Amino acid sequence: MNVIAILSLRQIPNVAPYGASAFLLWLLAASCLFLPLAMVCGELSTGWPKDGGIFIWVKEAFGKRVGWIVVVCFLCSCVLFFPLMLQFAFSALGYVLGDGLAGNKAFIGIGSTILFWILTWMNIRGIQWTKAINSVSAWFGVFIPSAILILLAIVWLMTGRPMATDYHAAANWIPDLSRWDSIVFLSSMMFAFAGLEVAPMIAGRTRNPQRDFPRAMLISAIVIVGIYMVGTWALNTLYPAKDVNIVTGIMQAVKAASIELGMPWLLAVMGLCMAIGAIGQVNSWLVGPIYMLQEASREDNLLGERVSSLHPVYQTPAFALIVQAVLVTVFCFSTFVSPSVEAAYWTLTALTTLCYFVPYLVMFLAFFQLRRAQPDVTRSFRIPGRVLPVVLPALGFLSVAFAVVLVLIPPAGMDMGGGGYLAYGGKLVLGILAAIGLAEWIYHRARRRHSEAANGQTSA
Template sequence: MSTNTPAPVGSSGKGASLARMGVFTLAMINVSAIVSLRGLPAEATYGLSSAFYYIFAAIFFLIPVSLVAAELTTGWPQKGGVFRWVGEAFGTRLGFLAIWLQWIESTIWFPTVLTFAAVSLAFIGPDQRWDEAVSANKWYVLAIVLAVYWSATLLNFKGMRTSAGITKWGTMIGTVIPGALLIVFGLIYWGSGNKVDINMAPGNFFPDLTNFNNIVLAASIFLFYAGMEMSAVHVKDVKNPGRNYPMAILIASLITVGIFVLGTLAIGYIIPEAQINLVQSLLIAFDKFFTIFHITWLGPVMAVCLACGVLAQVVAWVGGPSKGLLQVGYAGYLPRAMQKTNKKGVQTGILFIQGGIVTILSVMFVIMPSVQSAYQIISQLTIILYLIMYMLMFAAGIALRHKEPNVPRTFRIPGGKHFGMWLVAGVGLLGSVIAFLFSFVPPDQISVGSPTLYVVILLLGAVIFAGIPFLIYAMKKPSWKNTDSANEFEPFNWELKKTNTETSAPAPEQQH
């Protein structure tokens, strides 16, 4: 999942953006929406073969998500996003499941990304050993996660204008600049002939796929590429989207994979595989590079930069997916309590519930054997829920090519009437299913306590969080629908067809 905020969506409606947005601009929008440094240590445990997993996930997930979402966005641009797409294909029950999963997975994601912020803040101290000890303290992590999350929530209550500046500069300071420095340091270190802790022999590029455990942790790499569907709306602002959008996706994919591969290898160059920690290793890698290049004073600065980047992104994401859920709620799919907003139109009802869930999950950092094990479990639960949503999206892309083939689409996946969509969405669906299944297997590389408890927690979490929307849907009432014309939700195409059929049917003959 992206830990960056997607670029603002919006067209002037006058064609101005259409003339301005070129292939490279669209490519950069996609890169900014998904690139994050937080998860690089997880893949550094694989050494050179991490590059194989990044490329594999790009082919089987990143590119299919981008292309399928682009077609669905241009074919069904009305409110609702994934709710609209899945609802058109399979009905409102599964559509509601999809939008709920998109919201709940981001809610579960908050403790993991804020753990990274807490670790970053711990590394502003002058002594690395002391910093590592503080960052591994569960009570410290819990306190920082809750304090920062609720601060971000309160900032969102003030409206989007307040958080926009924080997000803009935080992303630049906390993601773009540190990522560039990490790659440059890694390339200089390797190019200078220093001893690296990764075996760079070409034969190590391909992992031993006969060893089942080698691909368990790698399932998490799919989450690195999650979020591309959010930027797909920009396809409407591109001239000649049939040619330029796929080209932009190719450029964005190459840049994204390059950043992930080179950044991951940079960490592996300087930290032995056995010593890599999912939470701390990025900061430790920076400290080691700064020591080698005699610029140790940058260590605390970099820690603050990374923390600011994460905090800024959380401020934006606290209010992002929940806003989409609110729009669906207005259509009558959420209780009135969850549709409450303040005078600035902020969805306070949903944000309070979201905060309660984040608080409960954050307590796992105290219950679990270590911060790292809790981090891994919550990350995997996030992946599992998000992958269910993506499976629904891929299936909807295929189904709508058959059910509504004549709906105009500004962008269509090339390859004939059905073959292209079946190939692209089928590859994405297959990759999602494989990653979904692997997500339940405890990784050998990380201590997660009892393997049985690990699987049970994931299963229960998946069943509970995926089951809640079905309960809400079963309890929905006509009074839940918001009748304010400003919040009106456009009907689905199949609803319009049903209405037209009923109104055009001949009146029954009167009996005499």
């Protein structure tokens, strides 16, 4: 479950510019975030095994208001994630249909919008299409393109060709942490483990949670980090680290290698696989956050009757899905106002990371609060010992906080538009404040509506 939920080839081009030093950074990200996140989610999910996940844990620790803010931030991260993945898909398709389209703003922006509305329409009509698309995308989006990339690198070396990136010098294995704007992609390495909160929700259903769950987390950590490392090595083998584009990096490498090895047809195969995988990821997340939002708003009817209503025929949250599609359309057109497709892609990545990591920060704090306030709640899995329950959540919190700081720094060598650090960081801070402000407005509006209704009944 962890491998399927977390692993994404989209993350590799973000890290490939570090070259050989990416290996140490992957290990650092796994140690500082993957394991603390897994252990904390494991204990919380077995102590409060209810639908809602992070929302339930935060609500138990800090109340419904904070829990609601976390839900809205999570939903905002998904709304930002959709155009991000669609841009990735159409950039890959651009290589199949013609090099010029890979960086064409109109092709990527309009194509992403049309495709998302098609997926929305299909999901309004029921989940049978969702199941079919997800089954196909698991193979074509992850396993097949991963195998192609790694096998290409092996063939490249076996035929006597040199690595495009220098892995021989010992100095290249040490990360250059001298400049903040050169290590900002570390935040994307942290985000590469997003989704880990899903699998621990069934930790309590294993035969021996205290033994089997940590073992499963360790194995999945080795598999996921291992594939990320090998994928990064393969990309660096085929294409110079300094020239990797964070959107089209994999396609750049496959194009260069397939032409050199006399297999130009492989580029089209890889492009289609990457696009199918990205579309599948969008489709798999399209409905889930909407249902979580409805679950969170059900108790106090925070969103009102219309938003919470289901389609009369298909029994799906049609109105909420349409509102979501409108918001995604706005962000899909961000390609038109950004200096480049790469700049638009990174801005969406940064905003997605911020909105996704704020709930993580609150969740780590909720762990400490629940350990203190509700120590007697039965947890079929507990972080063992007396030191680890303090060290691991603290390490996770600090790692996420560090990633949030990195996100606010524009990456070196990328044209993010005028204004410098202040303007770039200001836009991102305004984005997360807007999400929190929206949550607060909805919550207080609903409370006021309930208060007025209660006063009306009292008067009557």
